Amino acid sequence: MSNNRKAAIIGGGVIGGGWAARFLLSGWNVSVFDPDPEAPRKVAEVLANARAALPALADVPMPEEGTLTFEDSIHDAVEGADYIQESISERLDLKHRVYAQIQQSAPHVPMGSSTSGFKPSQLQENAANPATIFVAHPFNPVYLLPLAEIVPSDKNDSGVIENAKEILREIGMFPLHVRKEIDAHIADRFLEAVWREALWLVKDGVATTEEIDEAIRMGFGLRWGQMGLFETYRIAGGEAGMKHFLDQFGPCLSWPWTRLMDVPEYNDELVELIAGQSDAQSGMHSIRDLERIRDRNLIGFMRVLKDSNWGAGKVLLEHDARRRATAPDPTPETAAPMVMAHMQVLPGWIDYNGHMTESRYLFASSETCDAFLRHIGAGLDYVAGGHSYYTAESHILHAGEAKLGDRLTGSVQVLSADEKRLHLFIRIQRGDTLVASIEQMLLHVDMKAGKTCAAKPAVLDRLMPIAEAHKALERPAAAGRFVGAPRG
Incomplete structure (x- = not known):
């Protein structure tokens, strides 16, 4: 809604x-x-x-x-x-x-x-x-x-x-x-300077529109996309940082490298020159094709930044966190599988047939399991303290197909639990339709010692009442299956 x-x-x-x-x-x-x-x-x-x-x-x-x-x-x-x-x-x-x-x-x-x-x-x-x-x-x-x-x-x-x-x-x-009013704000003032220099390079026959674009996208454009201008130049200064860069390259500001205050005459000849080169460069693509190519490239670049929590990727991570914070709470700790995750089949989740890929079934299971571990107090803070649940064994049963845009839920049923072991049955569903089930055995590990150990009391205090409540649930028919086992 x-x-x-x-x-x-x-x-x-x-x-x-x-x-x-x-x-x-x-x-x-x-x-x-x-x-x-x-x-x-x-x-x-x-x-x-x-x-x-x-x-x-x-x-x-x-x-x-x-x-x-x-x-x-x-x-x-x-x-x-x-x-x-x-x-x-x-x-x-x-x-x-x-x-x-x-x-x-x-x-x-x-x-x-x-x-x-x-x-x-x-x-x-x-x-x-x-x-x-x-x-x-x-x-x-x-x-x-x-x-x-x-x-x-x-x-x-x-x-x-x-x-x-x-x-x-x-x-x-x-x-x-932007703290102070100024014509063209911040970004476009910078772009206008680059644009004016590009017009001169084309007009003077130094470079074509394609060659200028290649110079940007093969070099400094990639740097700017994740570090901008000043951070990029700080690195260029080496260990001595920005001051060294300024000392090294400051004198060139007096050299006639650019013509930023001088604008080529905007006439039909310049327009035809640039438009003709641009048509030769990209005219084989429709505008909608170019938009889709641009979007795919931006998605890939921004997802890489997201993986490193950097630049535009940091904004994406924070936006995900906002939406997670408003997600529905897990179902009560009663005799019912606990809905732990709400997901959606995204464009990057599907294969050439338009169906969710096998790796994403496992990803959906992992999201559900991780949410359950956070619920019982065994999230990232717990891991930072040197303890974690490790998956020792899992079995996935593909029961149905999920397609682009489908909204999925992941639920957890605790089959058994003790101080060191956690046996889960995870259902991935589209509405009431089962898409996949994943049976998982996890062992509680002292990460520094590299061996199993008892979970902390605070975790067991959250886990064991759930395990006790789930004893009343019917054991799933798929629990205990092995590869190739009959479905009946």
């Missing part, structure tokens, strides 16, 4: 569609206003890409998708909204007219603008309530990249800004609070 909160998206182009997808897949209801009759088709195409991409960054189930509506008026779009995002054309007079209409109906709702160039004080001119208008500048694709530059002015209410930042964190974004 949706969380019943509503986001209003004003403008349904590439950026507005990305915002709509980000909110929808985070469980928000979304209303879109865009007078373009093609807007529903365009947003639907962006949303289709987002559905295939964003869940692949998560390791917990996505919320139930919200409801998407297209409204015929700004009033209907913003009515009842908890957050408004404006993503219309970069024309200040148009934005002012739209803001006036928005604030006739929703004067107190926080309203972020996707503008890349205007400052918030410009957006707020003559507004009915300037305190709620601010810049929330994202990066394409909005449904994947976490950065949103949040730029307030001195007219903004600090509470509104903090609330907006929290909303963005809730949908998996990284709100970067």
Whole structure:
């Protein structure tokens, strides 16, 4: 189910569609206003890409998708909204007219603008309530990249800004609070400098569009993607750090390496030169193909960062933790299998047939078992103290298929337990349908000594009442099976 909160998206182009997808897949209801009759088709195409991409960054189930509506008026779009995002054309007079209409109906709702160039004080001119208008500048694709530059002015209410930042964190974004108004904010000022130099390199025949892109993606682009600029250069300074780097490379600032303050004449000749090279470079792909290729590459890169808890990956891990914190509590410790894990079959979980891969059945079992161990007090803190439960033996029975998007639950039945052993029967289900069962024997181990030992009293105090309650349960028919054993 949706969380019943509503986001209003004003403008349904590439950026507005990305915002709509980000909110929808985070469980928000979304209303879109865009007078373009093609807007529903365009947003639907962006949303289709987002559905295939964003869940692949998560390791917990996505919320139930919200409801998407297209409204015929700004009033209907913003009515009842908890957050408004404006993503219309970069024309200040148009934005002012739209803001006036928005604030006739929703004067107190926080309203972020996707503008890349205007400052918030410009957006707020003559507004009915300037305190709620601010810049929330994202990066394409909005449904994947976490950065949103949040730029307030001195007219903004600090509470509104903090609330907006929290909303963005809730949908998996990284709100970067820009403390001082400046044209083009932070990121685009940097990109503009690179862009201007690239235009000169093409115009002067030094490099083609493809060669410039190769220089970025084969070299410093990979460094920037995980360490940015200053951290990268700190490493370049060696053991002496940033000061040494500055001492070594500072003098080159006076050399004529770039033409950043000099812009090539923007004329038809330059446009045709760049457009022709770009067509030769990428024209064999449709825009939608390029978007999907981009998304797959970003997913792979960001998941690597997630594995190392670094950069954008740290945002993903924190977002997973937020969603885990709101997951349903385990079932009571009574004579019933305990539901320990809620999962969803993600794009990275399926094979060429569209079914969940064998490794992910084991992953689902591991998630369920780990949740049970945390429940009895044998989680990571316990492991850090030198003790852990090790799996000594397991048997998996594939009972059904799981497909992309299926929501799964993992439950635990304790077959037996004593001071050193824990015998579990894990069911992975889709609703009431059994997808797989996993029988597992775990031994409690002193990790330093490398041998089994009795679990700590605090763990046994949590475990043994569950084991006692589960004695009343019927023993699963699949328990004790071996490979090739008859099903009957």
